[in-house]
Amino acid sequence: MPLIAVRPAAVLAGSGFRRWSAYRQAAIAGIFVNTVFGVIKLSILLGVADSAGGRVGGYDEVGLSTYAWMSQALIAVVVLFSWTELADRVRTGDIAVDLARPVDLQLAWLAADIGRAAWALLSRGVVPILFGAAAFGFRVPRDPTAWLLLPVAVTLAVAVSFACRFLVNLSAFWIIEVRGPVTFYVLVSGLLGGHLIPVQLFPEWMQVLAYATPFPSMVQSPIDLVTGQAAGSEALLLVTVQLGWAVLLLGLGRLVLRRATRRLVVQGG
Amino acid sequence: MAEPTVTGAYAALVRSRVAAQASYRSSFAIDVAAQVLLAVVEFAEVYVVFHQVHSLGGFSFAEVTLMFALATTAFGLADGAVGHVDQLPHYVRTGQLDVFLLRPLSALGQLVSSDFALRRLGRVATSLVILVLALVAVDVDWSPERAALLLVTPLAGAVIFSSVFVAASAVAFWLVEGTEFANALTYGGSYLSSFPFTVFGSAIRRFFTFAVPAAFVAYLPALALLGRPDPLGMPGWLSWAGPVAACLSVAVSAVTWRTGLRRYVGAGS
Amino acid sequence: MIVEASDLRRDFVVRRKAGRLRRTRDVVAAVDGISFSIGAGECVGYIGANGAGKSTTIKMLTGILVPTSGTVRVCGLDPVRQRTSLARRIGVVFGQRSQLWWDLPLRESFRLLAAIHRLPALQWRDRLDECVALLETGPFLETPVRQLSLGQRMRGEVTAALLHSPELLVLDEPTIGLDLLSKERLRAFLARERRERGTTILLTTHDLPDIERLCDRILVVDHGRMAFDGTLPGLIERVGAERVLIIDLMEPEPALFDVPGTTLLQVEAGGLRQHLAFRPEQTTAAEVVAAVSARVALRDLAVTEPDIEDVVRRLYQP
Numbered sequence: 001m002p003l004i005a006v007r008p009a010a011v012l013a014g015s016g017f018r019r020w021s022a023y024r025q026a027a028i029a030g031i032f033v034n035t036v037f038g039v040i041k042l043s044i045l046l047g048v049a050d051s052a053g054g055r056v057g058g059y060d061e062v063g064l065s066t067y068a069w070m071s072q073a074l075i076a077v078v079v080l081f082s083w084t085e086l087a088d089r090v091r092t093g094d095i096a097v098d099l100a101r102p103v104d105l106q107l108a109w110l111a112a113d114i115g116r117a118a119w120a121l122l123s124r125g126v127v128p129i130l131f132g133a134a135a136f137g138f139r140v141p142r143d144p145t146a147w148l149l150l151p152v153a154v155t156l157a158v159a160v161s162f163a164c165r166f167l168v169n170l171s172a173f174w175i176i177e178v179r180g181p182v183t184f185y186v187l188v189s190g191l192l193g194g195h196l197i198p199v200q201l202f203p204e205w206m207q208v209l210a211y212a213t214p215f216p217s218m219v220q221s222p223i224d225l226v227t228g229q230a231a232g233s234e235a236l237l238l239v240t241v242q243l244g245w246a247v248l249l250l251g252l253g254r255l256v257l258r259r260a261t262r263r264l265v266v267q268g269g
Numbered sequence: 270m271a272e273p274t275v276t277g278a279y280a281a282l283v284r285s286r287v288a289a290q291a292s293y294r295s296s297f298a299i300d301v302a303a304q305v306l307l308a309v310v311e312f313a314e315v316y317v318v319f320h321q322v323h324s325l326g327g328f329s330f331a332e333v334t335l336m337f338a339l340a341t342t343a344f345g346l347a348d349g350a351v352g353h354v355d356q357l358p359h360y361v362r363t364g365q366l367d368v369f370l371l372r373p374l375s376a377l378g379q380l381v382s383s384d385f386a387l388r389r390l391g392r393v394a395t396s397l398v399i400l401v402l403a404l405v406a407v408d409v410d411w412s413p414e415r416a417a418l419l420l421v422t423p424l425a426g427a428v429i430f431s432s433v434f435v436a437a438s439a440v441a442f443w444l445v446e447g448t449e450f451a452n453a454l455t456y457g458g459s460y461l462s463s464f465p466f467t468v469f470g471s472a473i474r475r476f477f478t479f480a481v482p483a484a485f486v487a488y489l490p491a492l493a494l495l496g497r498p499d500p501l502g503m504p505g506w507l508s509w510a511g512p513v514a515a516c517l518s519v520a521v522s523a524v525t526w527r528t529g530l531r532r533y534v535g536a537g538s
Numbered sequence: 539m540i541v542e543a544s545d546l547r548r549d550f551v552v553r554r555k556a557g558r559l560r561r562t563r564d565v566v567a568a569v570d571g572i573s574f575s576i577g578a579g580e581c582v583g584y585i586g587a588n589g590a591g592k593s594t595t596i597k598m599l600t601g602i603l604v605p606t607s608g609t610v611r612v613c614g615l616d617p618v619r620q621r622t623s624l625a626r627r628i629g630v631v632f633g634q635r636s637q638l639w640w641d642l643p644l645r646e647s648f649r650l651l652a653a654i655h656r657l658p659a660l661q662w663r664d665r666l667d668e669c670v671a672l673l674e675t676g677p678f679l680e681t682p683v684r685q686l687s688l689g690q691r692m693r694g695e696v697t698a699a700l701l702h703s704p705e706l707l708v709l710d711e712p713t714i715g716l717d718l719l720s721k722e723r724l725r726a727f728l729a730r731e732r733r734e735r736g737t738t739i740l741l742t743t744h745d746l747p748d749i750e751r752l753c754d755r756i757l758v759v760d761h762g763r764m765a766f767d768g769t770l771p772g773l774i775e776r777v778g779a780e781r782v783l784i785i786d787l788m789e790p791e792p793a794l795f796d797v798p799g800t801t802l803l804q805v806e807a808g809g810l811r812q813h814l815a816f817r818p819e820q821t822t823a824a825e826v827v828a829a830v831s832a833r834v835a836l837r838d839l840a841v842t843e844p845d846i847e848d849v850v851r852r853l854y855q856p
Contacts, residue, residue: 029449036453039473040461044318044325047468051322180299187303187310196314203320273656281653289641364635370602371637372654373625379654534618535548535604 013115027123034072034128042068042136045197057200062137063227064198069132070223071195076120077154078161078218080190082182086165087172099261106253110162117158145232146225149239153222156242161218163249164189170253173260188213194220200229214245278374282382290387297388304391308341311463312399326467327500331406332491337463338400339487343426344459345396349389351381351431354438355451361441366533377435377526410496418490418509425511426462426486432518433458433481435526442529458483467500474501485514539611540706540738541576541599546608547762548594568594570762571608578705581732581739583753583770585850591762592742596710599740600630613705626655629699633711636691637698638683644694645679648701655702662701669697672727689720696724700731707731709741713748725751746843758850765853774844777852780815782842783826787812788835797829 045064049056059067075081086109089095098105132138141147168185172178190196192206193215199207210216221238224230230238290297315337319330328336360366360380369379409415437451444450462483466474478484485507492499493508548569554562569591576582586592597603598610601617601624610617613627631637638647652662670676673693678686686694692712699707707728713721729752731737743749749756749770756773758766766773782803790809795802799821803813816826823841830836 025444025446026449029444029447033449033453033457036457037460040457040469043469043473044314044464047326047464048318048322050468051324051326056321175296177293177296177299180296180303183300183303184306187306191310191313196310197317201317201321203317206317273653273658275656278653278656281650285639285642285646285650289639364632367597367602367632368635368637370621371600371625371630372651373622373656374654375622534602535606 010111013111013118030076030124031127034075034124035131038068038072038128038132039135041072041196042132048201057198058229059198059200059227062139063229065132065136066139066227067198067223069129069136069138070226071219072128072132073121073125074154074157074219074222075195076124077117078157079165080161080186080193080195080219082179082186083165084169084172084178084182086169087178087182090169090172091176091178096264099264106166106250106257109166110159110250113162114155114158121154139227141226141228141231143228143231143235145235146228149235150222150225153225153239153242156239156246157218157222159246160214160242160249161189163246163253164214164218166253167249167256170256170260173263189215189218192216193218194223198223214249217242217245275374279378279382282379283385286382286385287387290385300388301391304345304388305395308345308392308395308399311341312337315463326465328465328467329407331403332495333465334399335403335407335494336465336487336491338396338403339422339426339491340459340462341396342393342400342423343486344430344462345389345393346423346427347430347434349386349393350427351434352386352389352455353384354380354434355448355455356384357438357441358445358448361445361533370534376530407495409494415494418493418511422487422490422511425515428515429482429486429511429518430455430459432515432522433483436518436522439522439526439529442532454481458486462486462488478503482514482518485511539575540578540580541574541610541612541740543575543595543599543610544573544608546572546595546598546610547606548591548598548603549606567606567762569598569605569759572759572762572764573608574757574764574767576738576740578738579732579736580755581728581753582741583749583756584740584742584759585744585749585756586759586765587850590759592759593710594762595759596630596708596740596742600624600628600708626702627704628706628708629702629704631692631695631699631707631709631712633692633709633714636683636695638691638694640684641682643680643682644675644686647683647694648698651698651701657702661703665701665703666697669700672730673697673723689716692716692720692724696727700737703735704737706738706740709739709743711742711744713743713745721745721747728752758853760850760853773849773853774818777849778817780817780844781823783814783816783823783830784840784842785812785814785830785836786810786838788837791834794830794833797826797833800826 042065045056045059045068046061049059049061049064054060056064086095089098098108101108129138141150164185168181169178171181175181192199192210192213194210199210199216199220202210210220217238221230221242224238225235312334315330315333318325319333323329325333357366357380360369360383365383366376366380369376372379404419434451434455437454438448440450441448458477458481461469461473461477466478466484466488469477474484489499489503489508490511493505498505499508546569547567549565549567552564552566554564572591572595584592584595594603598605599612599617601612601621604618612624615624615627617624637651638644639650642650648662648666652659652666655662670679673696675690675693675697678690681690683691683694696709696712699709709728713724716724725748728739728741732739732752739752741748741752754769756766756768756770757764758773766776768776780801783800787810790807791812792809793802793805794812794814797814800814800816803815805812814826814830816823827836827839
């Protein structure tokens with residue numbers, strides 16, 4: 001990113017943050033729902049651990065609690081639900097306005113998304129973790145590298161998630177109704193990313209499948225840093241894989257956007 | 270020609286919704302496929318759990334699958350019929366609710382019939398297939414009463430979830446931005462009722478039995494089908510009380526909706 | 539009487555931030571003791587500034603808002619308690635919100651509304667044919683509503699509101715955003731509807747020609763209170779609104795500041811065009827023209843009417 005683009009990006013991130021912070025009532029409702037789902041998810045996982053004799057997939061009970069509350073906290077941060085903002089702009093034709101702006105479209109949206117994620121982390125992320133820690137226990141990492149890598153890992157998780165959503169939303173250039181593809185994406189990324197149940201609990205074949213996709217980089221990887229499932233060089237490897245996916249998918253997004261724009265220009269929308 | 274009836278009015282509304290969906294045939298097919306995938310992904314959680322252990326909360330894979338199938342069938346039916354009522358704030362904001370109020374039909378009736386998500390049948394059909402497989406796998410001592418219970422249960426469950434949808438959505442009359450609260454009861458109730466209640470803490474169990482009667486959707490009737498007493502000591506006749514719970518839910522949600530609507534037109538509060 | 543409102547009042551609670559955490563609760567009266575009645579077959583213009591209480595009144599008349607105090611009867615019914623019975627007897631058009639189905643063809647919306655109102659097919663088909671012919675909606679009956687222009691959609695909205703032959707038609711800003719031709723077509727249709735069927739019409743508008751063309755009575759609401767109830771000429775007389783004679787002269791002339799019964803407003807083009815204001819109750823346009831042409835050579839002239847915003851503003855600032 002050229003230096004001159006840094007300021008607009010920061011401004012865009014700031015406006016993303018402010019725009020979302022306006023919805024306070026919605027945030028409280030969201031926190032409540034995240035917490036209820038967290039309790040249900042954790043209850044099921046603790047039931048599994050109980051049947052398995054206390055430990056499952058390398059998690060003890062506090063480990064499962066840590067997993068459950070981290071995964072709930074990340075929902076709003078990495079957007080594990082359907083997101084069609086970009087597709088809506090494509091459908092209405094407003095995308096032309098975005099394309100006409102003197103900033104790079106993908107980086108502008110990424111900056112706004114990181115601003116949104118920062119707000120989501122503070123508003124919807126922290127409370128479920130505090131609640132879960134108080135009610136069920138939470139293990140903070142002892143490994144200092146985990147603390148150093150965690151902010152990087154969460155940011156990269158947002159970037160990977162954004163890159164995926166960007167690609168899925170761009171399909172609006174070719175098809176009328178994106179609800180189907182978006183639902184597919186939300187379901188598959190939630191399951192394979194380790195949001196419903198930790199990837200470590202998957203059967204062998206599903207783990208192989210999951211790690212062939214970018215989805216664990218969105219959810220499971222930051223969680224693994226906290227639970228200590230990945231420590232030291234393993235943690236570094238996780239973050240490197242995240243970075244790889246982010247670069248690859250953002251690059252792919254640019255390529256697809258270029259084709260889509262050419263289509264827009266040639267066919268006039 | 271006979272005098273047109275109220276039923277005829279609703280029939281015309283629902284027919285027009287179905288026709289509008291069918292006119293987008295290709296995106297409709299994708300939507301149905303996404304709903305099939307939804308049921309599969311939800312079931313994957315059960316599958317992964319039983320890859321780790323042989324029983325959950327004292328129930329086998331087949332038994333939990335039975336509960337899962339009963340719950341998702343009921344929820345799929347309810348979601349398809351009335352799931353869009355959680356869009357109530359949107360109807361309020363755009364003034365569509367006022368338009369409903371200016372017509373000689375019930376506002377709730379018009380809200381419910383303003384969308385009819387036929388695509389959810391994809392999820393219901395998948396759930397029914399899982400239900401049949403579960404019934405083959407579990408050991409049911411069939412009797413006419415049990416057969417009747419099996420037929421009535423998904424319908425009573427659908428009525429219960431529909432009532433929860435309506436009552437929870439009416440919350441928007443008090444908290445405009447707070448629709449997500451409703452999700453804790455609707456989607457949360459569906460998630461929880463897919464698993465044996467024995468894994469949950471007593472507060473959650475009581476809430477989702479007596480306040481939101483999710484226990485009557487799958488867990489309790491499944492006990493009666495399996496001929497098992499409740500490990501938690503609930504009386505056996507409760508397993509047969511689904512239709513009663515459904516009637517009570519309808520009454521409570523009707524009162525909630527009416528109170529909310531009165532508040533909206535300014536007669537309450 | 540079709541509409542009878544007496545001492546109608548509606549309060550709203552406004553919560554405001556006062557400081558960091560404190561919030562105050564203010565009660566604001568959107569409608570503050572309004573009384574009026576409208577007889578069968580009248581056409582009444584309901585005007586006032588934005589936020590004066592027009593929409594709140596209309597919501598109370600149509601049964602979607604309960605009055606805080608006072609009584610209202612429409613078609614002899616209590617609007618809120620007998621909302622569905624009332625809905626069969628009135629038609630409502632909101633300029634800003636649609637009663638049509640955006641993803642269905644216009645004709646399909648009409649068919650659904652007929653089903654909702656439980657109209658026998660023979661009855662509504664004739665009515666629809668009549669509206670289609672008069673409003674010229676035939677060419678786009680099969681077009682989905684989302685693809686209609688604003689003018690086309692508004693004609694559809696009016697048809698939708700009249701399908702069940704209501705006794706009272708309420709229109710909230712029906713001509714807002716329409717082009718001149720669409721406005722004129724709509725006005726002609728509404729005038730005919732009233733003449734032929736005796737339909738009572740209540741409309742809010744910002745458009746003076748709407749009132750001139752359609753209404754024989756005006757209600758002006760201001761800050762929730764009734765500021766005027768009478769005819770348009772009566773209103774103009776009351777506020778002393780001035781008409782303006784604009785004259786173009788053959789030659790540049792000195793300013794005509796002493797023509798009897800007029801006030802000189804403006805002189806343009808070095809005296810080639812002059813604006814003379816006069817009050818219709820004191821003199822007539824003909825007298826002014828006669829007085830002017832006795833002194834200078836006229837080339838062209840025009841008389842402008844006071845506009846509604848101006849009239850209403852004068853009503854508030856005597």
